[in-house]
Amino acid sequence: MTVRKAAVLGSPIAHSLSPVxxxxxxxxxxxADWEYGRFEVDESTLAGFLAGLTGEWAGLSLTMPLKRAVIPLLDEVTATAASVEAVNTxxxxxxxxxxxxxxxxxxxxxxxxxxGIDKVESAAILGAGATASSALAALASVCTGEVVAYVRSAERAAEMREWGSRLGVPVRxxxxxxxxxxxxxxxxxxxTPxxxxxxxxxxxxxxxxxxxxxxxxxxxxxxAARWSTGGGAVVGGLDLLVHQAVLQVEQMTGCERAPLDVMREAGERALSAR
Structure with missing residues (x-):
């Protein structure tokens, strides 16, 4: 039996739910012949890690601080990843x-x-880090009007406006x-953290x-707790983690449809055990 391997890389990485x-x-x-691991890797060790991988490796999930650092080490990057200069797969x-x-x-x-959130007339983003640029890219498909970003510095503000310009999203x-x-x-x-x-x-x-x-x-x-009390719709980080992981599994394994509900339940069990 030929084992196929995949893993999540990042630093810190011990908290990651991706293996689950x-x-x-x-x-x-x-x-049964697939394995998924977890490795502590930062920008300084990423190139060496990639160079040491052998033919049984199918794919990698990347978290911070590697999403931008990996780009020069790749042969090709999809338009989606290039649009925000961030690769997580x-x-x-x-x-x-x-x-x-x-x-x-x-x-x-x-x-x-x-x-049930397909379209909104406007939106707000709290924060301006790497996740915020991905959020802007997602809002390009969801928000029909202005996005207001609340940030802590003039430098971050300029970055968010630049991302908005690149992604075709009006940002204030x-x-x-x-x-x-x-x-x-x-x-x-x-x-935000x-x-x-x-x-x-x-x-x-x-x-x-x-x-x-x-x-x-x-x-x-x-x-989120107060929001739910007020009756507002809440989408959480686990929802995001599961949906993006579904796409990773499909790309890495070639399976047409990854089991969303099974993966979400596994994540919920792991979080409740912490």
Whole structure:
């Protein structure tokens, strides 16, 4: 039996749920000869890690800080990944080429649609990191009007406006001190680290719209919990993680449909055990 290998790389990586999700998919699909691991790799060790991979490797999932660092090491990059200069998926083709893709963007769109969010007239983004650029790319397919980004520095503001220009999304930036105003938008996308939005809880409107909070541990965040109490739709980080992992499994294994529900249940069990 020839073993096929895949793994998630990043630093830090011990917290990653990707092995749980991918292994659950392999079990459900009957892929007994597939393995999925987890490796601590940073920018300085990435090239060496890739150089040491042998022919049984099918693909890699990448998290921070590797999503941009990997691009010069690839043979080709999809238009989706190039649009935000971020690769979270590497597939090794039959002829040995390294193809980079970004499944975060279609994963975000799929997670929103699963909650019935297909189109909104405007949106707000909290934060301006790498996830925020992917959120902007997703909003290009979801938001018909302006996106307001609430950021902590003039440099970040300029970056978000530049991303908006590149992605065809009208972006206006506001200072983080005004972030409470974001919560009245039809769709709010929180891309900030744990605890960063806790101070906004009291500003949640009586009838909130939709919230996409990209965190999954701890869950729910204080903002997501208050949002749900108000009856607003909430999309969480696990939703994103599962939807993007579904696309990774399909690309790496060649299976037409990865088991979304099985993967989500495995993720929920793993999180509840933490």
């Amino acid at each position: 999700l991918h292994r659950a998919a392999y079990a459900e699909l009957g892929l 590497v597939v090794f083709t039959a002829d040995g080429r390294r193809r980079g893709d970004n499944t975060d963007i279609p994963g975000m769109i799929a997670a929103l649609r699963e909650r 930036t506001e200072e983080w001190s005004e972030a409470a105003r974001a919560l009245s938008a039809p769709l709010v996308v929180a891309t 744990a605890g960063a939005t806790d101070a906004l809880v009291e500003a949640v409107p009586e009838r909130p719209g939709a919230l996409f909070d990209v965190l999954y541990d701890p869950w729910p965040t204080a903002l």
